[in-house]
Amino acid sequence: MKAILVRNLRAANDALAATNRDTFARHGILALNLMGSPGAGKTSLLEATLARLSPIPGRCGVIEGDIATTRDGERIAAHGVPVVQLNTDGACHLDASMIAQGLEQLLRDGFRPVPQTGSFLFIENVGNLVCPAEFDLGAHHTVVVYSVTEGPDKPEKYPLAFQKASAVVLTKVDLLPHLGLGQEDFLSTLTTCAPHATVFPVSAWSGTGMDAWCRWLRQQLAPVAAWPGPEA
């Protein structure tokens, strides 16, 4: 006998992602899914970003995803920002259920979102440009962190992550003179491969470009905040 099922195998994850979206909305949280290769500079970008965003308690929370170790979590905690470290024990991506659990723990551990002005939840995904792009976490934005040392061809090689991105942060631009490349070598590929993304060339080390990136982040808070200010 034959049993017809026609079941979407992503349905379970997608349903949890929708639940996450409701939870974010209830708390006035803007969730950003940071994806990038290992060593792209995701944690360094986050450290430099938090230093500029977080004077208000409850403004920022972080979920760190790694296959192993708590190193990234410790780096973030040193900035006085509530952080939860998720270890995937070999899995190559975060999924919606891990985010649900991570957020629950983060709220228990001292993340007090401020619905009036909106709060940031940064989710640093496992270093990988392939698999994380296929799992909806319920985040408002996909941000690809892409370092100039990876070379200008990566958006063509890993199209899915870039096509979904609403922002691409091009990191380590201070190293361009050593690579014999210019920003334009990257920007032309990104225009084609990341059509929905605003591109931010930055150096977390020198601070170049960080103001424009943080301004964009603050602008994204307005739709989730109950009382959006001019620069919430």
Added chain:
Amino acid sequence: MHELALVEEMLEVACGAATSHGIRQVRRVHVTVGTLAAYPDAIRFAWDACRGHFPPLGSAHLDIEEVPPRWLCPACESQHTAPAARCPICGALLRLVAGTELRLDYLEGDGEGEAVP
């Protein structure tokens, strides 16, 4: 790793469906896999490695219908199979219309149960 998690979900869903349809021994499971969503050979490998843990599926064969990626241009209605964000003909933003499927379509087996449409 990601195919392994996917196959575990396939096996759980198929196992539950076999039970609810009164199928004791599943002979064949048919799935549709977009090649942007998963690597079919890795799915076959994980299937053979894991099916023994799900008794009704212990000897079930996995049929995979592979779907290559396809992009559609909403402006000029041309279709493309090479990864690109913009239409090479008219420059409009392309829409990915196939290649990310992950679907459990049907299973076949032996049992007293009745097929539920």
